[in-house]
Amino acid sequence: MKIDNITAETVQKLEMLLEELLPESESQVVSAARYSILNAGKRIRPVLLMEFYKLCGGENFKGALCFAAALEMIHTYSLIHDDLPCMDNDDMRRGKPSCHKQFGETIALLAGDMLLTKAFSVACGADGIPDDRMIKAIEVLSYEAGENGMIGGQEIDLAIENKEADIEIITEMYLKKTSALLVCACKIGCILAGASENELQAAEKYAESLGLAFQIIDDILDKTADEKQLGKPVGSDDKNNKSTYLSKKGIEASRKNAAELTQKALSALEAFSGDKTAVREITLYLLDRKY
Amino acid sequence: MKIDNITAETVQKLEMLLEELLPESESQVVSAARYSILNAGKRIRPVLLMEFYKLCGGENFKGALCFAAALEMIHTYSLIHDDLPCMDNDDMRRGKPSCHKQFGETIALLAGDMLLTKAFSVACGADGIPDDRMIKAIEVLSYEAGENGMIGGQEIDLAIENKEADIEIITEMYLKKTSALLVCACKIGCILAGASENELQAAEKYAESLGLAFQIIDDILDKTADEKQLGKPVGSDDKNNKSTYLSKKGIEASRKNAAELTQKALSALEAFSGDKTAVREITLYLLDRKY
Numbered sequence: 001m002k003i004d005n006i007t008a009e010t011v012q013k014l015e016m017l018l019e020e021l022l023p024e025s026e027s028q029v030v031s032a033a034r035y036s037i038l039n040a041g042k043r044i045r046p047v048l049l050m051e052f053y054k055l056c057g058g059e060n061f062k063g064a065l066c067f068a069a070a071l072e073m074i075h076t077y078s079l080i081h082d083d084l085p086c087m088d089n090d091d092m093r094r095g096k097p098s099c100h101k102q103f104g105e106t107i108a109l110l111a112g113d114m115l116l117t118k119a120f121s122v123a124c125g126a127d128g129i130p131d132d133r134m135i136k137a138i139e140v141l142s143y144e145a146g147e148n149g150m151i152g153g154q155e156i157d158l159a160i161e162n163k164e165a166d167i168e169i170i171t172e173m174y175l176k177k178t179s180a181l182l183v184c185a186c187k188i189g190c191i192l193a194g195a196s197e198n199e200l201q202a203a204e205k206y207a208e209s210l211g212l213a214f215q216i217i218d219d220i221l222d223k224t225a226d227e228k229q230l231g232k233p234v235g236s237d238d239k240n241n242k243s244t245y246l247s248k249k250g251i252e253a254s255r256k257n258a259a260e261l262t263q264k265a266l267s268a269l270e271a272f273s274g275d276k277t278a279v280r281e282i283t284l285y286l287l288d289r290k291y
Numbered sequence: 292m293k294i295d296n297i298t299a300e301t302v303q304k305l306e307m308l309l310e311e312l313l314p315e316s317e318s319q320v321v322s323a324a325r326y327s328i329l330n331a332g333k334r335i336r337p338v339l340l341m342e343f344y345k346l347c348g349g350e351n352f353k354g355a356l357c358f359a360a361a362l363e364m365i366h367t368y369s370l371i372h373d374d375l376p377c378m379d380n381d382d383m384r385r386g387k388p389s390c391h392k393q394f395g396e397t398i399a400l401l402a403g404d405m406l407l408t409k410a411f412s413v414a415c416g417a418d419g420i421p422d423d424r425m426i427k428a429i430e431v432l433s434y435e436a437g438e439n440g441m442i443g444g445q446e447i448d449l450a451i452e453n454k455e456a457d458i459e460i461i462t463e464m465y466l467k468k469t470s471a472l473l474v475c476a477c478k479i480g481c482i483l484a485g486a487s488e489n490e491l492q493a494a495e496k497y498a499e500s501l502g503l504a505f506q507i508i509d510d511i512l513d514k515t516a517d518e519k520q521l522g523k524p525v526g527s528d529d530k531n532n533k534s535t536y537l538s539k540k541g542i543e544a545s546r547k548n549a550a551e552l553t554q555k556a557l558s559a560l561e562a563f564s565g566d567k568t569a570v571r572e573i574t575l576y577l578l579d580r581k582y
Contacts, residue, residue, distance in 0.1 A: 029446045030438055081404060086396040105377040106449055109400075113372060114442045116404065120411050121433035124426050131422035135415050138429060142412035147321055151405045155320045158397060 003285040006278045010050045010068070011043050013061075017069050021122055032103040032111035037076045039094050045071045045185040047282065052189025052203055055274040064192050066126035067137055070119040071188065074145050075181055077115035080108055082154070088240075095231035116145075129192055137188045144184035153177025157242075165243040171212065174245070178218075179211025202271030209268065213261035214286055216254050219246040221291060229291045262287040294576040297569045301341045301359070302334050304352075308360050312413055323394040323402035328367040330385050336362050336476040338573065343480025343494055346565045355483050357417035358428055361410040362479070365436050366472055368406035371399055373445070379531070386522035407436075420483055428479045435475035444468025448533075456534040462503065465536070469509075470502025493562030500559065504552035505577055507545050510537040512582065520582045553578040 015038070022034045046068035053064045083090040083098040084105060091101050100108035123138050143149060153176030160169060186203040195203070221230060222237050223246060237244050246254045265283055269276045306329070313325045337359035344355045374381040374389040375396060382392050391399035414429050434440060444467030451460060477494040486494070512521060513528050514537060528535050537545045556574055560567045 027438060027443070027446060028450075029442060077404075081400060084400070086400060107446075109372060109375070109377060110442055110445055112404075113368075113407065114438050116407055117433055117437040117442065119433075121430050121437065124430035124433065131426055134426055135422055139412050139415035142408055142410075142415065146408040146412065147318060147405050151320060151401055151408065152318070154401055155318060155398075159319075 003281060006051075006281055007043065007047045010047050010065075011040075013065055014043060014046050014068055014072065015040070017065055018072070021069060021118070028103060028107045029110045029114055032080075032099050032107045033076075033115050035102060036080050036093075036099045036111065037073065037115065039096060041075075041094060043072065044282075044286070045075055045181055048182065048185040048207070048279075049189040051279050051282065052186045053193050054189075055272050055276065055279060056190050056193035056195040056199060057274065058189070058193030060128045060192075063126040063129040064189065067123050067141070067188050067192060068185075070123040070141060071181065071185055073115040073119040073122065074141065077112040077119075078145075078150060078154075078181075080112040080115070084108060087154075090232065090236075092232045095228075126192075130194075133192050133194060137191045140184055140187050140191065144180040144187075149176055149180030149184070153180065160243055162241050163243070167245070167248055170243055170245060170248065174212050174215040175208060178215040179208045182207040182211045182214070199271055202268050206265045206268035209261045209265040210283060210286065213258045213265065216245045216258040216261070217287065217289065219244040220251060220254055220258075221289075222246075223251070225291055231291070258287060294572060297342075297572055298334065298338045301338050301356075302331075304356055305334060305337050305359055305363065306331070308356055309363070312360060312409070319394060319398045320401045320405055323371075323390055323398050324367075324406050326393060327371050327384075327390045327402065328364065328406065330387055332366075332385060334363065335573075335577070336366055336472055339473060339476040339498070339570075340480040342570050342573065343477045344484050345480075346563050346567065346570060347481050347484035347486040347490060348565065349480070349484030351419045351483075354417040354420040355480065358414050358432070358479050358483060359476075361414040361432060362472065362476055364406040364410040364413065365432065368403040368410075369436075369441060369445075369472075371403040371406070375399060378445075378449075381523065381527075383523045386519075417483075421485075424483055424485060428482045431475055431478050431482065435471040435478075440467055440471030440475070444471065451534055453532050454534070458536070458539055461534055461536060461539065465503050465506040466499060469506040470499045473498040473502045473505070490562055493559050497556045497559035500552045500556035501574060501577065504549040504556065507536045507549040507552070508578065508580065510535040511542060511545055511549075512580075513537075514542070516582055522582070549578060 018037055022030060022037065025031060049068045049071060050064060058064055079093060080099045082088050083093055084100055090098050092098060099111060120138060123141060126134060153173050156169065156173040157177060183204050186207040187200055190200050190203045219237060222234055225234055227234050262283060266280060269279060309328055313321060313328065316322060340359045340362060341355060349355055370384060371390045373379050374384055375391055381389050383389060390402060411429065414432060417425060444464050447460065447464040448468060474495050477498040478491055481491050481494045510528060513525055516525055518525050553574060557571060560570060
């Protein structure tokens with residue numbers, strides 16, 4: 001099965017929903033949010049959310065898609081704020097000027113705030129999902145994006161800037177900065193479908209390993225990828241003097257580690273009795289990606 | 292009834308809950324959030340939320356208080372981000388250095404993001420409130436804080452900077468920038484208590500008028516108040532060349548307008564059959580405040 005065949009339906013429906021949620025507007029803030037979120041990324045988090053929803057037997061795809069859109073809004077807000085001058089000060093994102101380069105710093109700040117805020121009303125609009133599952137899913141969304149998840153990872157990233165960090169700290173940073181929103185995707189898919197506690201734990205294990213692998217591959221691509229294909233300058237980790245898995249372990253050990261983590265992620269899927277073909281394919285694709 | 296007697300219990304319980312939700316931490320981001328939110332403001336929004344909850348017969352004060360804390364977190368995030376250099380660039384807030392002056396711009400940005408994010412998991416923790424009411428309340432929280440509410444007001448504020456704005460635009464800005472979170476407080480209090488549609492509409496009317504009066508009084512205080520008592524420099528609207536109700540209408544007409552709006556707010560309370568004494572007192576206090 002080709003990866004595009006797996007992701008195409010979710011991606012297409014997601015784009016339509018995002019267009020509907022953020023229609024063209026005179027507002028600069030809304031326009032900036034549209035600019036950033038419709039700038040088609042890989043949509044990995046929404047795709048994983050929907051695939052875990054299916055894997056656990058969920059059938060209300062329209063309802064689950066609201067959470068997929070909410071999660072993508074949170075992911076996009078984090079990119080907008082990360083690119084700001086007081087953070088990573090990145091001028092390019094996915095081959096286009098970053099949000100603040102296009103709309104100015106103030107509008108970019110507000111566009112990020114708006115996407116983060118709106119994510120929760122979008123989640124609340126998931127018709128037909130039982131109320132208790134919605135609340136549990138909203139709680140996970142907030143938790144994994146917060147100080148114990150993504151924002152916590154950001155803070156570690158800042159704290160170790162221009163410093164030598166050991167591999168434990170780097171791993172904790174990856175788990176929070178990258179794995180947290182993937183955990184969020186997989187767990188929410190499970191929760192909305194009414195999965196068991198056992199399945200929830202397996203989803204978390206899967207996503208933690210996947211996130212670590214994903215980030216290690218990102219580090220490798222930052223050194224080796226084609227700049228045009230990657231959509232942003234390569235070598236930024238070296239330039240910013242960042243401690244990464246790669247800088248600590250070298251390229252061969254990093255590649256090996258990413259492959260092992262991918263295997264670990266695949267093993268975690270054994271807990272699910274449903275058809276795992278699609279999730280497996282996505283997992284392998286993410287290991288092999290070139291950008 | 293003295294205003295302190297009305298607000299004391301909510302304020303005290305709120306402080307305790309906030310201490311519990313944001314305990315002392317090695318994290319700079321959490322410390323910055325604590326610094327800003329424990330820097331006791333008037334807590335008007337939490338107080339109004341709790342008073343409307345009581346007015347509509349609510350009895351699960353502990354549950355409702357979670358939403359009060361969530362709302363105060365959103366209010367505090369908005370102050371942190373508003374004070375940032377790319378926004379209003381304010382050095383002082385409530386008599387102390389603003390968050391970015393104390394912790395730096397990056398940590399302040401993340402502390403704001405964190406408070407906004409965490410507000411929603413705090414709301415989800417409201418034990419004993421029926422699930423359907425929780426979801427409705429979370430939706431209102433997100434809506435009023437978003438591009439149709441508070442963030443929309445921020446955008447108007449930026450758009451009319453250094454420009455002559457007419458009174459309609461200024462009113463729309465006040466309704467979004469200031470009324471929206473008050474509407475949020477009063478409506479959520481009603482929703483959590485299971486109020487009728489009629490009561491919800493009355494709460495909205497009340498809070499819209501109250502917010503306009505509140506903002507007009509803020510404009511007047513910015514010109515006339517004692518700097519030390521206000522906790523921030525006076526004259527900032529003139530300095531920033533801001534169009535305000537006051538700059539358009541003058542001080543006498545503004546005072547009269549604030550009093551009329553306060554009366555309008557009080558009239559809206561007629562829709563409620565419960566004991567309105569406390570809400571009335573708060574309303575009159577806000578009109579007469581000196582800082």
